Amino acid sequence: MKRAEKKGHLVDVAIEMFNRYGYHAVGVDSIIAEAGVAKTTLYRHFETKELLIAAALQKMDEQFRVDLRTFSADASTDPLGQLFASFDFLESWFSAATFYGCPFIKAAGEYNDTNQIFQEVILHKRLIIAYFEELIRAAGLANPEQLAEEINLLHEGAIALAQVTRDASVAQKAKAVARKILIP
Amino acid sequence: MKRAEKKGHLVDVAIEMFNRYGYHAVGVDSIIAEAGVAKTTLYRHFETKELLIAAALQKMDEQFRVDLRTFSADASTDPLGQLFASFDFLESWFSAATFYGCPFIKAAGEYNDTNQIFQEVILHKRLIIAYFEELIRAAGLANPEQLAEEINLLHEGAIALAQVTRDASVAQKAKAVARKILIP
DNA sequence: TTAAATCTATACCGATCTGTATCGTTAGTC
DNA sequence: GACTAACGATACAGATCGGTATAGATTTAA
Numbered sequence: 001m002k003r004a005e006k007k008g009h010l011v012d013v014a015i016e017m018f019n020r021y022g023y024h025a026v027g028v029d030s031i032i033a034e035a036g037v038a039k040t041t042l043y044r045h046f047e048t049k050e051l052l053i054a055a056a057l058q059k060m061d062e063q064f065r066v067d068l069r070t071f072s073a074d075a076s077t078d079p080l081g082q083l084f085a086s087f088d089f090l091e092s093w094f095s096a097a098t099f100y101g102c103p104f105i106k107a108a109g110e111y112n113d114t115n116q117i118f119q120e121v122i123l124h125k126r127l128i129i130a131y132f133e134e135l136i137r138a139a140g141l142a143n144p145e146q147l148a149e150e151i152n153l154l155h156e157g158a159i160a161l162a163q164v165t166r167d168a169s170v171a172q173k174a175k176a177v178a179r180k181i182l183i184p
Numbered sequence: 185m186k187r188a189e190k191k192g193h194l195v196d197v198a199i200e201m202f203n204r205y206g207y208h209a210v211g212v213d214s215i216i217a218e219a220g221v222a223k224t225t226l227y228r229h230f231e232t233k234e235l236l237i238a239a240a241l242q243k244m245d246e247q248f249r250v251d252l253r254t255f256s257a258d259a260s261t262d263p264l265g266q267l268f269a270s271f272d273f274l275e276s277w278f279s280a281a282t283f284y285g286c287p288f289i290k291a292a293g294e295y296n297d298t299n300q301i302f303q304e305v306i307l308h309k310r311l312i313i314a315y316f317e318e319l320i321r322a323a324g325l326a327n328p329e330q331l332a333e334e335i336n337l338l339h340e341g342a343i344a345l346a347q348v349t350r351d352a353s354v355a356q357k358a359k360a361v362a363r364k365i366l367i368p
Numbered sequence: 369t370t371a372a373a374t375c376t377a378t379a380c381c382g383a384t385c386t387g388t389a390t391c392g393t394t395a396g397t398c
Numbered sequence: 399g400a401c402t403a404a405c406g407a408t409a410c411a412g413a414t415c416g417g418t419a420t421a422g423a424t425t426t427a428a
Contacts, residue, residue, distance in 0.1 A: 006405085022294040024208035027385060038406045039387085049386065105344050106293040109285050110206040112347075125348050150361050153354070157341030160289050163296075164309050170337070177334050180365055190375085211415060222376045223417085233416065 007045045010035050015056045019100045023053055023110045050116055053107065057120040060103055065127060072135075079138035080182065083151065084175060086132075090155065091171035094162040101163030102156075128152060141182065154178055191229045194219050199240045203284045207237055207294045234300055237291065241304040244287055249311060256319075263322035264366065267335065268359060270316075274339065275355035278346040285347030286340075312336060325366065338362055 013035040017026045028049055032039050046052040068089050075085035093099055100106075104121045111117040133148035141147060158174040161167075197219040201210045212233055216223050230236040252273050259269035277283055284290075288305045295301040317332035325331060342358035345351075 153341035157337035
């Protein structure tokens with residue numbers, strides 16, 4: 001592995017473990033052991049564990065939004081179709097073996113007072129809503145702000161329910177509600 | 185304080201701290217210090233920390249469902265009105281200073297592999313859905329199972345969003361969506 | 369009043385936590 | 399090929415983790 005890839009690999013390993021066990025539950029010793037890296041190396045790239053968590057959230061945010069856009073674009077050329085496809089994206093996410101609930105809500109639940117981490121969560125959610133609003137405007141629907149928030153509401157609900165029920169079909173149920181909202 | 189009340193007080197203190205900081209983040213030493221109780225006392229009532237968490241979840245489940253039923257009954261005599269009132273209940277919860285997101289989703293995020301805790305979460309969510317279904321049946325609406333799941337979807341979404349945005353008005357937005365679903 | 373149960377206080381256990389220090393080795397760059 | 403920066407390995411620091419042991423004080427129930 002090249003030097004430049006080490007930092008990225010470290011974050012990838014951290015992401016996987018944080019998602020599975022939670023942020024406090026995973027110690028840096030476990031991460032370096034899993035990544036096959038010395039402790040000194042980790043702390044050269046990230047001053048503190050919280051900064052590693054922040055970096056993990058940033059990477060997940062980017063990955064999630066890119067993957068969502070790609071998935072929707074592949075599913076439909078129509079903006080409204082892309083908005084509906086976002087629920088299919090959720091379904092595929094829920095079906096993955098690596099799904100353990102929303103890593104951002106999880107982070108907000110464990111670090112609601114540390115600004116560094118909480119701000120990353122807020123930023124991510126804002127960007128997701130912005131994407132929904134973008135699609136709704138492109139579709140020419142009325143009240144794009146309000147509708148985007150409502151779609152986001154359904155997304156968050158589906159993610160939380162899927163985490164508990166471990167049933168990927170909640171994504172389609174949320175999609176059905178979205179249909180009622182968007183196509184009156 | 186009477187002896188019998190000590191266990192209850194211990195759970196109350198634990199609930200407050202778990203909600204605020206998370207489950208892993210709060211150690212038993214912090215709990216006993218805040219409760220003004222010796223460590224031996226805690227471990228006489230609860231064999232392990234996980235059992236204390238399970239007890240906290242049980243108490244929160246009962247409190248939440250009783251409070252929800254009471255709030256809805258006070259708000260309306262009509263089952264459909266009570267169902268809508270459940271979103272007002274959420275709003276008052278979100279407005280409280282002690283709101284730090286859903287303690288059950290938080291627990292599921294930190295202990296998704298320990299059955300003891302995760303099962304409490306599943307049970308709570310099932311009982312909430314059952315209550316929604318009960319109201320919908322009383323209202324004489326069609327597809328009560330499906331509608332109950334959709335209302336629950338909106339509840340979960342509102343809770344998750346309120347945790348991040350710290351804006352209690354998302355409850356009313358969820359209520360507006362519920363209106364679109366229930367009154368076509 | 370007496371005996372059993374529950375309490376407080378404290379010290380302790382081994383493990384783990386985040387983070388640092390040291391040092392020899394490996395790799396990329398000029 | 400030499401310089402330099404990043405690496406691995408290890409030991410260590412001080413704090414905290416969940417949980418136990420012990421002993422004395424206090425309360426409850428017979």
